[in-house]
Amino acid sequence: xxxxxxxxxxxxxxxxxxxxxxxxxxxxxxxxxxxxxxxxxxxxxxxxxxxxxxxxxxxxxxxxxxxxxxxxxxxxxxxxxxxxxxxxxxxxxxxxxxxxxxxxxxxxxxxxxxxxxxxxxxxxxxxxxxxxxxxxxxxxxxxxxxxxxxxxxxxxxxxxxxxxxxxx
Numbered sequence: 001x002x003x004x005x006x007x008x009x010x011x012x013x014x015x016x017x018x019x020x021x022x023x024x025x026x027x028x029x030x031x032x033x034x035x036x037x038x039x040x041x042x043x044x045x046x047x048x049x050x051x052x053x054x055x056x057x058x059x060x061x062x063x064x065x066x067x068x069x070x071x072x073x074x075x076x077x078x079x080x081x082x083x084x085x086x087x088x089x090x091x092x093x094x095x096x097x098x099x100x101x102x103x104x105x106x107x108x109x110x111x112x113x114x115x116x117x118x119x120x121x122x123x124x125x126x127x128x129x130x131x132x133x134x135x136x137x138x139x140x141x142x143x144x145x146x147x148x149x150x151x152x153x154x155x156x157x158x159x160x161x162x163x164x165x166x167x168x
Contacts, residue, residue, distance in 0.1 A: 001062045001071050003106040004140060005079065006120070006129045007055065008042075009099050014054035015039055015166075017086055017099045024082045025058055030074055033061040037132035043162035045128065050096040054166070057104070057133040059140065068109035075103045076116050104129060110143045119143055124151050127159035 005025070009017045018039065025034050035058065042053045062071055079101035086099040105119040119142050123129060130152040133140070138149035145151050 001066070001068065001107050002137075002140065003060050003062065003071065003075055004104040004133060004137070005058045005060065005075065006102040006104050006126075007036075007058060007100070008053045008128070009097060010044065010051045010053040011096050011098045018054060018056050020086060021082045021099055021101055022056075022058055024078070024085070025060060028078055030062050030064045030066075030071075030078075031060045032063040035059045035136045037135045039166040040128065040132050041164045041166055042128040045126065048096075053128065055128045055132060055163075057129060057136065059133070059137045068106050069111060072103055072106040072109055072111065072116055072118055075106065079103060104133070105140070105142050108141070108143050119145065124154070125159075127152075127155050127163045130155065131160065131163045 007018045007021050022034060022036050025031050037057045040055050042055050044050050044053060082101050083099055088097050088099050102120055103118055104123060109118050111118050123142060124145055130148060133148045134152050140148045142151060
């Protein structure tokens with residue numbers, strides 16, 4: 001089963017935090033293949049004034065045969081574990097963070113559960129998610145929205161300007 005996770009940080013050693021997060025994904029027994037996008041420097045969206053972010057997307061193929069909702073719940077638990085291990089502190093909504101790991105989509109699963117809403121409810125408006133995701137899996141179909149490439153093409157050009165690929 002294929003799923004996508006968004007990774008971001010804007011405190012501390014951001015690239016290292018994202019690499020460590022990917023390492024946790026790779027080490028998880030449920031996860032088989034992991035593809036990670038390049039890192040992107042991005043402007044903060046919403047919330048208080050804060051430093052720029054480094055963002056990436058990881059697309060995973062799971063090894064365990066489980067229902068889509070069970071897979072999504074496992075990935076949410078894994079995301080929370082990664083955030084705890086990397087000492088994420090939740091003081092302010094959309095505030096600065098050492099790491100953020102979001103379950104973006106799991107195959108064609110649609111869930112409105114407040115604890116785990118998939119696809120991510122603001123995915124269509126987030127260039128910092130769609131542009132990195134397009135790099136590694138542009139054909140992934142986001143339920144009710146279309147492929148990643150189609151959704152990204154609907155973003156205003158000004159949204160693209162705030163997402164800059166890092167080369168080193």
